[in-house]
Amino acid sequence: xxxxxxxxxxxxxxxxxxxxxxxxxxxxxxxxxxxxxxxxxxxxxxxxxxxxxxxxxxxxxxxxxxxxxxxxxxxxxxxxxxxxxxxxxxxxxxxxxxxxxxxxxxxxxxxxxxxxxxxxxxxxxxxxxxxxxxxxxxxxxxxxxxxxxxxxxxxxxxxxxxxxxxxxxxxxxxxxxxxxxxxxxxxxxxxxxxxxxxxxxxxxxxxxxxxxxxxxxxxxxxxxxxxxxxxxxxxxxxxxxxxxxxxxxxxxxxxxxxxxxxxxxxxxxxxxxxxxxxxxxxxxxxx
Amino acid sequence: xxxxxxxxxxxxxxxxxxxxxxxxxxxxxxxxxxxxxxxxxxxxxxxxxxxxxxxxxxxxxxxxxxxxxxxxxxxxxxxxxxxxxxxxxxxxxxxxxxxxxxxxxxxxxxxxxxxxxxxxxxxxxxxxxxxxxxxxxxxxxxxxxxxxxxxxxxxxxxxxxxxxxxxxxxxxxxxxxxxxxxxxxxxxxxxxxxxxxxxxxxxxxxxxxxxxxxxxxxxxxxxxxxxxxxxxxxxxxxxxxxxxxxxxxxxxxxxxxxxxxxxxxxxxxxxxx
Numbered sequence: 405x406x407x408x409x410x411x412x413x414x415x416x417x418x419x420x421x422x423x424x425x426x427x428x429x430x431x432x433x434x435x436x437x438x439x440x441x442x443x444x445x446x447x448x449x450x451x452x453x454x455x456x457x458x459x460x461x462x463x464x465x466x467x468x469x470x471x472x473x474x475x476x477x478x479x480x481x482x483x484x485x486x487x488x489x490x491x492x493x494x495x496x497x498x499x500x501x502x503x504x505x506x507x508x509x510x511x512x513x514x515x516x517x518x519x520x521x522x523x524x525x526x527x528x529x530x531x532x533x534x535x536x537x538x539x540x541x542x543x544x545x546x547x548x549x550x551x552x553x554x555x556x557x558x559x560x561x562x563x564x565x566x567x568x569x570x571x572x573x574x575x576x577x578x579x580x581x582x583x584x585x586x587x588x589x590x591x592x593x594x595x596x597x598x599x600x601x602x603x604x605x606x607x608x609x610x611x612x613x614x615x616x617x618x619x620x621x622x623x624x625x626x627x628x629x630x631x632x633x634x635x636x637x638x639x640x641x642x643x644x645x646x647x648x649x650x651x652x653x654x655x656x657x658x659x660x661x662x663x664x665x666x667x668x669x670x671x672x673x674x675x676x677x678x679x680x681x682x683x684x685x686x687x688x689x690x691x
Numbered sequence: 692x693x694x695x696x697x698x699x700x701x702x703x704x705x706x707x708x709x710x711x712x713x714x715x716x717x718x719x720x721x722x723x724x725x726x727x728x729x730x731x732x733x734x735x736x737x738x739x740x741x742x743x744x745x746x747x748x749x750x751x752x753x754x755x756x757x758x759x760x761x762x763x764x765x766x767x768x769x770x771x772x773x774x775x776x777x778x779x780x781x782x783x784x785x786x787x788x789x790x791x792x793x794x795x796x797x798x799x800x801x802x803x804x805x806x807x808x809x810x811x812x813x814x815x816x817x818x819x820x821x822x823x824x825x826x827x828x829x830x831x832x833x834x835x836x837x838x839x840x841x842x843x844x845x846x847x848x849x850x851x852x853x854x855x856x857x858x859x860x861x862x863x864x865x866x867x868x869x870x871x872x873x874x875x876x877x878x879x880x881x882x883x884x885x886x887x888x889x890x891x892x893x894x895x896x897x898x899x900x901x902x903x904x905x906x907x908x909x910x911x912x913x914x915x916x917x918x919x920x921x922x923x924x925x926x927x928x929x930x931x932x933x934x935x936x937x938x939x940x941x942x943x944x945x946x947x948x949x950x951x952x953x954x955x956x957x958x959x960x961x962x963x964x
Contacts, residue, residue, distance in 0.1 A: 410790050497794070518794035519715035519730065529734065549781060549812070560709055570733065602776070639905075666775075 411436040411523050412497045414504060415514040415534050416444070418451055422509055432530045433503075433513070435495050436523040442491030443523070445531045466511055547598035548584040551634050551668045555585065558672035562680060567593075576626045581619060587675060592629040594675060598665065600636040601648045613651035620658045631660035634668055695919070695937040702923035703933065710786040710807060713739065716795045723873075724760055724866060725797055729785055729810060737810035739785050740764060741803050742928060746866065746873045756875045757931025760866035761809040766939065767844050767865035768811060769921035774909050778840040779862040780852065784926060785810035807926035811863065817852040819863060820893075827895050828857025834894055835902040837862045839910060841889040843950050844868045844943065845879070849891060869939060880938055883945035886953045900958040907951045918944060 413434040417427035431446035454460060492499075500516035507513050519526055548570065555568045572586025574595060587594035597616050599609055613633075620631050633655050638644035652662045663671055715730040719738060725745040729737045740747075740761055747758040768782025784807045792805035820826045826834070829851075840862055841849055850864040870879040922940040925931065 407790075410794065412794075515718070517715055517717045518791055520788065520791060521714055533734075546776060550777070553781065556709070565709070 408520050409436050409438050409523065411441070411519050411521065411526055412500055412516045413519060413526070413530055414500050414516045415530075416446070417512045417514070419510055419512055427512060429535045431535060432527060433491060433500065434523055434527045434530065435491065435497070435500065437494075437496050439523060440493040441523045442493045442495050443527055444491055445527055445535070447531075447535050463510060466507075466509065547600050547634065547636055547665050551596070551598050551665060552585050554668045555587070555672045555675075558669065558676055562676060564676060564679060567679070574623055574627065574629075576622055581623060587679075592627045593679065594632050595623055595627075595629050596632045596634060598634045598636075599651070600665075601638040601644055601651075602636050606644055606647055610647055610651055614654060617651075617654035617658045617660065620655075620660055624659065631655075631658070632671070633660055633662045634665045634671070635662060636665045692937060692941055695941055696934055698916075698919055699923055699937050699940065700933050702920055705923075710784045711735075711737070711810065713737075713785050713787045713791060713808075716787065716791055716803065718795070718798070720798070722864070727795070727803070728813065729787070729808075731783075731785060731810075736813035736815075737783065737785055738813055739787075739808050739810045740866070741787065741808045742806060743801065743804040745797075750874055752875070752930065755932040755935045757925060757935065758929045759871065759873060759875055761929050762925055762931065762936075763869050764809045764811065764866050765925060766921050767868050768809075770844065770918065770943070771840060771862060773913050773917055773921075774836070774840070774906070777861070778836055779865070780812040780814065782812070783810045784808070806928045814852060814854075814861075817854050817859070817861065820851045820853050820860075826851060826853055826860065826891065826893055829853055829860040829894075830858065831896045831898040832902045832905075833860050834891060834896070835898050836906040838889055838891065838898075839903055839906040839950060839954070841868075842886060842954070843910060843946055845870065845887075845946070846889045847872060849889060851891075870942065880942060883942040884949060886946050886949045888953060888957050900955065903954055903958075907954065910947060910950060913947070915944065918947075 411434055413432055415429050416431040416433060418430045419425060419427045428451075430451055431444055433442075433444040435442045451463075497516055497518075500513065503513040504515050519530075552568055552570045556565045559565045559568055567587050567589050569586040569588055570584065572583045572588065572592075572595070574581045574583060574586065574592060581595075583595040584598045585594075585596040586592055587596070597612075599613055601609055616633075623629065624631060633652070635648070635652060638648050655662050711731040713729040713731055716739070717728045719726045719728045723745045724740050724747075727739045727741065729739040731737060742748075742758060742761065744760060747760045750759055752758075765782055765784065768779055771777055771779030772781060787803060787805050787808055789805045792803045795803040797803070837849075837851060837860060840846075844865065845868055846862075846865070847867045848864065849862075852861045852863050853859070867873070870876045919940055922936045925936065
């Protein structure tokens with residue numbers, strides 16, 4: 405197995421007023437000494453600073469003081485995406501440590517952390533998770549975690565756990581649909597949605613269910629995948645039970661298989677058997 | 692006991708909990724166990740306690756005893772997954788590669804120990820409870836679940852994660868549970884009873900006895916084999932013997948039978964808090 409490179413990163417924070425000490429994450433700097441890699445990625449819109457302001461000039465001089473070069477002849481796009489570029493490729497973790505300890509003013513750096521992986525990919529992922537403003541509705545749901553864990557456990561003995569992709573993105577035409585779990589080896593076999601009718605905000609669960617039932621024929625026609633819902637039924641026999649039935653009926657009418665979350669293990673067993681016996685799996689299982 | 696040892700040994704052979712591989716560590720450092728925040732390969736985050744965490748490294752252990760904090764965290768975390776919904780965050784054994792360990796040091800300068808560590812899933816929108824206000828928003832039914840769970844497993848130094856909207860709570864920090872706090876307590880291990888009620892002193896809402904019933908029912912019908920599985924496949928690097936883990940399992944099974952009776956006796960039909 406090829407050993408993946410060791411990288412180091414810091415989150416860059418902008419503190420407009422160091423007395424108030426309200427930091428905003430504005431960028432990531434990431435080094436990979438063994439690859440002579442040094443790059444950063446910034447969301448400069450979070451600075452709320454224009455190039456021709458005095459504060460920007462102060463920031464520029466601070467950055468220059470720490471030997472991080474601002475881009476010289478940058479075009480507008482580069483200015484949008486980066487503030488520091490490129491970082492000196494000979495930098496090591498010690499340089500990040502120095503920034504962490506010394507920069508206590510408008511710009512601050514988090515304590516450098518080690519991370520293993522492809523530096524370009526890591527930079528994008530860290531930027532996405534720690535700098536970009538969070539979108540609503542991306543919180544991991546517990547049923548999804550529970551189901552994904554069971555699928556991996558069942559798939560693991562056959563070396564198929566990599567087929568289980570959480571938060572799977574399914575591009576169809578110009579849209580990108582997201583499912584809680586995708587069973588895929590490049591070709592989507594199952595698109596799985598988990599829904600809990602034990603949540604307090606049933607209205608939202610109902611709307612989500614309605615949406616996924618509504619779009620399913622598009623996904624099925626484009627990908628040939630099978631649709632599966634794993635649902636947590638309501639605990640009480642009250643009005644929520646009725647709503648549960650309405651929503652799951654929508655799914656069934658659209659050709660989506662509906663099972664309870666408790667049946668996940670059996671379903672996973674069934675799917676793994678299906679994959680192992682399908683003629684195409686032998687070609688794709690190796691990776 | 693002999694039968695438990697045999698069954699546990701067989702489970703050790705069968706159970707293969709896949710280790711998750713850490714790709715990054717960041718010092719988190721709250722509390723005596725000096726936890727880290729680890730990112731694993733699929734991007735999920737875990738609160739991780741390493742083998743040389745602040746509490747386990749100072750233990751004086753007998754030869755049959757595994758690391759107290761890591762082992763207890765893992766067993767209690769697995770047991771918490773047997774309930775629906777789960778009572779505590781998902782736990783996993785997180786492998787820390789040598790290269791990552793070499794680059795990470797505790798504030799006192801000692802290097803992180805590589806190898807299997809104990810991980811508890813990090814929920815980005817849940818916070819550990821430090822103040823009365825936040826736990827007081829949690830519905831009493833959920834608090835009742837946590838009380839049953841912690842009472843069963845001889846909870847001490849109780850802590851919980853509470854969601855930002857106050858609707859959900861999960862039990863966390865189980866390192867001091869089962870038998871003893873930072874060291875194994877052989878007397879407690881040899882004497883599963885009495886079962887003493889855990890109290891969340893900062894919770895002010897009324898909890899009726901009926902609120903305990905669903906969780907008590909769940910506890911009573913848990914499959915013995917599922918409970919036993921929680922004690923299997925503990926990493927060899929954490930030490931200890933199968934016999935010792937069988938004793939722990941025996942203790943937990945014995946306590947289960949008494950939790951309901953104890954809660955019913957104490958409540959005596961009157962709500963507390």
